[in-house]
Amino acid sequence: MSYSITEPSSRQKTVAGFLVITYSLVTLIPLLWVFITGFKTPPDSISYPPKVFFTPSLEGYVNLFTTRTRVTPEQLEALPPPANFAEEIVRNRKMVIAGPSKFGERFMNSVIIGFGSTFLSIFLGTLAAYGFSRFKVPLKDDLLFFILSTRMMPPIAVAIPIFLMYRKLGLSDTHLGMILLYTAVNISLAVWLLKGFIDEIPREYEEAALIDGYTRFQAFYKVVLPQAATGIASTAIFCLIFAWNEYAFAVLLTSGNAQTAPPFIPTIIGVGGLDWPAVAAGATLFLLPVLIFTIFLRKHLLRGITFGAVRK
Amino acid sequence: MAEIVIKNLKKQFGDFTAVHSSTFTVEDGEFFMLLGPSGCGKTTTLRMIAGLELPTEGEIYIGGEEVSQQPASARDIAFVFQMFALYPHMNVKRNLTYPLVSQGMPRREIKAKLAEVVEILGIEDILKKPVSGLSGGDRQRVALGRAIVRNPKAFMMDEPLGALDAEFRERMAEELRALHDRMNATTVYVTHDQLEAMQMGDKIVVMNHGVVEQFGTPQTIYDKPATLFVANFIGSPAMNFLPFNGTVESGSSEILMNGVSVAVPQHLESAQGDLVFGVRPEHVSIADDGVVKGEVIATEYLGTTQIVSVKTEYGITRSRQDSATQFTIGDNIGLQFASSTVTLFDKGSGRALRSALNQEVLSHG
Numbered sequence: 001m002s003y004s005i006t007e008p009s010s011r012q013k014t015v016a017g018f019l020v021i022t023y024s025l026v027t028l029i030p031l032l033w034v035f036i037t038g039f040k041t042p043p044d045s046i047s048y049p050p051k052v053f054f055t056p057s058l059e060g061y062v063n064l065f066t067t068r069t070r071v072t073p074e075q076l077e078a079l080p081p082p083a084n085f086a087e088e089i090v091r092n093r094k095m096v097i098a099g100p101s102k103f104g105e106r107f108m109n110s111v112i113i114g115f116g117s118t119f120l121s122i123f124l125g126t127l128a129a130y131g132f133s134r135f136k137v138p139l140k141d142d143l144l145f146f147i148l149s150t151r152m153m154p155p156i157a158v159a160i161p162i163f164l165m166y167r168k169l170g171l172s173d174t175h176l177g178m179i180l181l182y183t184a185v186n187i188s189l190a191v192w193l194l195k196g197f198i199d200e201i202p203r204e205y206e207e208a209a210l211i212d213g214y215t216r217f218q219a220f221y222k223v224v225l226p227q228a229a230t231g232i233a234s235t236a237i238f239c240l241i242f243a244w245n246e247y248a249f250a251v252l253l254t255s256g257n258a259q260t261a262p263p264f265i266p267t268i269i270g271v272g273g274l275d276w277p278a279v280a281a282g283a284t285l286f287l288l289p290v291l292i293f294t295i296f297l298r299k300h301l302l303r304g305i306t307f308g309a310v311r312k
Numbered sequence: 313m314a315e316i317v318i319k320n321l322k323k324q325f326g327d328f329t330a331v332h333s334s335t336f337t338v339e340d341g342e343f344f345m346l347l348g349p350s351g352c353g354k355t356t357t358l359r360m361i362a363g364l365e366l367p368t369e370g371e372i373y374i375g376g377e378e379v380s381q382q383p384a385s386a387r388d389i390a391f392v393f394q395m396f397a398l399y400p401h402m403n404v405k406r407n408l409t410y411p412l413v414s415q416g417m418p419r420r421e422i423k424a425k426l427a428e429v430v431e432i433l434g435i436e437d438i439l440k441k442p443v444s445g446l447s448g449g450d451r452q453r454v455a456l457g458r459a460i461v462r463n464p465k466a467f468m469m470d471e472p473l474g475a476l477d478a479e480f481r482e483r484m485a486e487e488l489r490a491l492h493d494r495m496n497a498t499t500v501y502v503t504h505d506q507l508e509a510m511q512m513g514d515k516i517v518v519m520n521h522g523v524v525e526q527f528g529t530p531q532t533i534y535d536k537p538a539t540l541f542v543a544n545f546i547g548s549p550a551m552n553f554l555p556f557n558g559t560v561e562s563g564s565s566e567i568l569m570n571g572v573s574v575a576v577p578q579h580l581e582s583a584q585g586d587l588v589f590g591v592r593p594e595h596v597s598i599a600d601d602g603v604v605k606g607e608v609i610a611t612e613y614l615g616t617t618q619i620v621s622v623k624t625e626y627g628i629t630r631s632r633q634d635s636a637t638q639f640t641i642g643d644n645i646g647l648q649f650a651s652s653t654v655t656l657f658d659k660g661s662g663r664a665l666r667s668a669l670n671q672e673v674l675s676h677g
Contacts, residue, residue: 204397207364210384211391212411212458226401 031287037280045276059093060277062086064103064268064285068095103282106264111289112175113260114244117182121239122232124183125190126198130220132191133198134206144195147188155185156248163252173254181253182243189242190235197231198224233300237293244290261286314375314465314498315340316361321370323356323522330356332522333370338466338500338515343492345513346502349545353522354502355470361500362468363387375465385414390459394471396451398443404454405439411462429457432491448476452484456491466498473508485512506546510534518542528673534592536670537655540662543590549619552596553657554589554604554626560656560665567656570625574603575651577669586659589626593619595650596631602646604629608639622647 008016037045039056068090079096082088090097128147132140162181163172171177201224209219225232247262254260265282268275316338323331331353338344346354359365361372363384372380379387390411398407408429412422430436433453438446443454452472459467472488473481489512492499503509509516510530518525518533518541526538537543543551556569565578569589576589598620606624613635620631620639629647633639656665666674 202395202397204393204395205399207384208391208393208397208399208458209410210364211362211389212462213385213414215385218414223399 034280034283038277038284040277040280042275042277045280046274057089057277058085059089060275060281062089063275063278064281065101066090067098067101068093069098070095102259102264103261103268106259106261107285109175109254109258110244110260110262110286113178113182113258114240114289116175116179117186117243118236118239120179120183121186121190122194122236125187125194125235126225126228126232128187128191129194129198130224133195134203144192147191150184151188159249159252162249166253173256173258175258178250178254178258178260181249182239182246186239186242190239193235193238194228194231197228197235201227230300233297237290237297240293241290315373316344316375316466316498316500317371317373318357318361319371319373321357321360321372322368323353323360323365324368330522331360331367334517334519334524336517336524336527338498340498341496342498343489343512343514344498344500345509345516346500346519347506347509347513347516347545348504348519348525350504351521352519354504354517354519356522357519358468358470358500358502361466362389362391364391388462388464389466389468390462390464392455392459392467392469392472394474396455396472396475398446398451398454398458400444403440403442404435404446407443407454408457408461411458415462425461429461432460432494433457449480449484452476456488460491460495460497464497466500467492469499469501471503472501473503481508488512507548510546518545520545526673532673535653536664536673537590538664538670538674540588540590540657540659540664543655543657543664547592549593549630551590551592551655552629554591554624554629555586555659556589556626557586559584560587565651565668569603572603574649574654576654576656577652577667579656580666580668580671583656583658583665587665588657588659590655590657590664591649591653592632593630594632595653596629597648597650598631598633598637598645599648600646602648604647606645606647608641608643608645610641611639 038060039058040051040054041057041059044051044054044057045060066086071094073094076091076094076096079091082091087097131137132144137143166172166177166181169177171180205223205227206216206219209223210216214222245262246260250260251263254263261282265279265286268278268282318334318336318338321331321334322329334353334357346357348354356365360367361374363379363382363386367380370380371378374387374389384391399410402410405426409422409426412425417425430439433456435450435453435457438450438454443451446454452475455472469488473484476484485508501509501512513530515527515529516533517527520541526533526542528536533542534546537546537551540553544553554569558568560567560576560579560581560583562580562582563578565576567574567576567589574589604624604626606622606629608620609623609628610621612619612621616635617632618635618637618639620633622629622631622645624647631647639645652669655670656667657663658665664670664674
């Protein structure tokens with residue numbers, strides 16, 4: 001029997017394929033279940049045994065975006081015919097639409113805070129990483145360790161001091177407050193990851209630019225940044241995922257104005273019974289931005305994970 | 313183009329002194345080699361001239377203007393890096409025009425300049441290509457193109473042939489030299505390859521441990537080494553060193569080595585103790601009545617010549633002989649030295665003793 005060291009055998013490939021498929025199923029089935037639950041009616045969603053085949057309905061999405069009021073049959077009779085599909089679905093449940101829900105607003109808060117803090121983390125992180133990578137900074141190692149050490153405890157351990165500080169500073173329940181908070185948590189990760197990437201970019205590129213008559217900042221901006229795009233993209237994804245999914249601080253520090261989607265989605269459960277399709281619809285929509293962002297940057301992400309991210 | 317004057321240049325990195333105190337002059341239009349083993353401070357010196365490192369002490373003049381503490385962008389010099397450092401996210405054309413864009417040159421002039429460089433280097437067909445796909449030689453040409461497009465005051469080259477295949481290196485070395493002659497540009501070139509330095513340079517500075525050991529034309533450095541280090545570093549095979557304990561009298565042209573009288577150039581200083589008798593292999597001849605006797609232990613065929621290794625009381629001495637002569641391993645032969653070419657060194661300091669051969673080199677070296 002002949003075999004090659006570099007090329008896996010067909011049996012190894014089969015086993016590897018089987019493992020990958022099994023793992024994908026284990027992780028994807030819950031997501032798929034959430035996705036299809038969003039298209040079930042509330043009775044279908046809690047039927048036993050669970051329904052795999054069902055008539056899809058948009059009731060979950062309608063319920064997610066609206067608030068509804070129950071009306072008497074006489075009142076229902078008196079109404080003009082439903083103007084759109086949403087009203088039709090709601091009237092079938094003997095209710096009328098009272099107004100829009102807060103979901104859209106909360107979702108926008110998530111977008112502003114998630115992307116805002118990601119941008120700020122990357123902006124500050126890239127500059128800091130470049131400085132640490134290229135210049136003689138006094139106490140460099142100590143500073144880097146200090147930056148890393150902010151990540152050594154779970155962030156929620158400082159929840160109470162932050163809560164009190166934010167209340168004093170008027171940052172509670174503000175977009176700025178949440179952006180600053182998530183940036184503070186993410187920046188250590190950003191500095192360390194980006195420093196690894198920038199360390200791998202040969203200095204000669206910048207030196208060539210300096211010789212060619214560019215200033216240090218121009219060299220950074222025009223030569224280093226395009227080279228670091230891979231690292232920046234993968235770091236941005238990590239930062240966004242954290243800020244997007246963060247729940248504990250969002251519950252603690254936001255209630256109205258700046259509330260993000262994670263603390264909002266569970267509150268749907270309480271409105272008019274256990275409305276699982278609406279929760280599932282909210283969760284599905286909530287997953288989309290990170291998914292799109294990741295797909296958008298996936299080329300960079302793949303390279304980023306295999307190159308540079310693990311160095312130092 | 314410009315003359316470059318280096319005065320007492322010194323560079324320290326923390327406690328480490330990379331360059332002690334270098335002084336030399338690169339004349340206008342010269343192809344100037346900074347030669348030395350790795351870690352000798354030659355690249356640091358080059359980077360200081362370019363402005364990529366600022367000197368701890370000392371002065372640098374480019375074209376009569378002091379630039380020691382000026383940033384690289386203000387010095388108007390070009391730099392060719394060992395790994396070329398072409399901007400990887402730009403194609404060949406943009407790489408070439410990038411230095412001109414920074415000067416805010418009008419587009420028409422840029423186009424004319426570009427055409428000129430493309431013509432000189434013969435890189436018409438790769439202009440639109442991304443630099444990542446280029447062969448080593450093409451990268452080299454683009455890197456050179458980026459340097460010459462600006463008509464800088466001087467070129468700095470940091471081992472630009474180091475990353476090329478041996479076969480290609482020869483050709484590129486010729487091209488480089490031809491380009492230099494055509495542009496009549498002042499070029500400072502760093503290399504650790506003594507053959508490259510001898511082949512291409514008008515002048516060579518030999519550095520070791522951050523110290524300039526010798527500064528001169530290739531012939532001077534080869535024939536009249538100022539130190540043991542230079543004598544050993546230059547030439548392949550290196551100079552023969554025959555250590556002995558003896559005395560040299562000022563004005564004498566004869567020394568006693570282990571009781572045998574050996575002719576040397578007339579010496580201008582006296583020395584005593586541990587000395588080293590240095591002679592190049594091509595100046596060692598085979599003679600039955602030679603002053604040193606030994607046994608042939610190996611022959612190395614080099615085409616028209618051969619290197620004969622002879623084991624003597626001083627260790628192994630190599631002689632360059634015509635290939636036609638037959639030598640058999642085990643033969644006992646005598647060695648004679650061409651007396652006018654001999655350099656004596658003081659073993660302790662490594663310094664060459666002044667003699668009729670090297671007096672004009674050492675007096676200002």
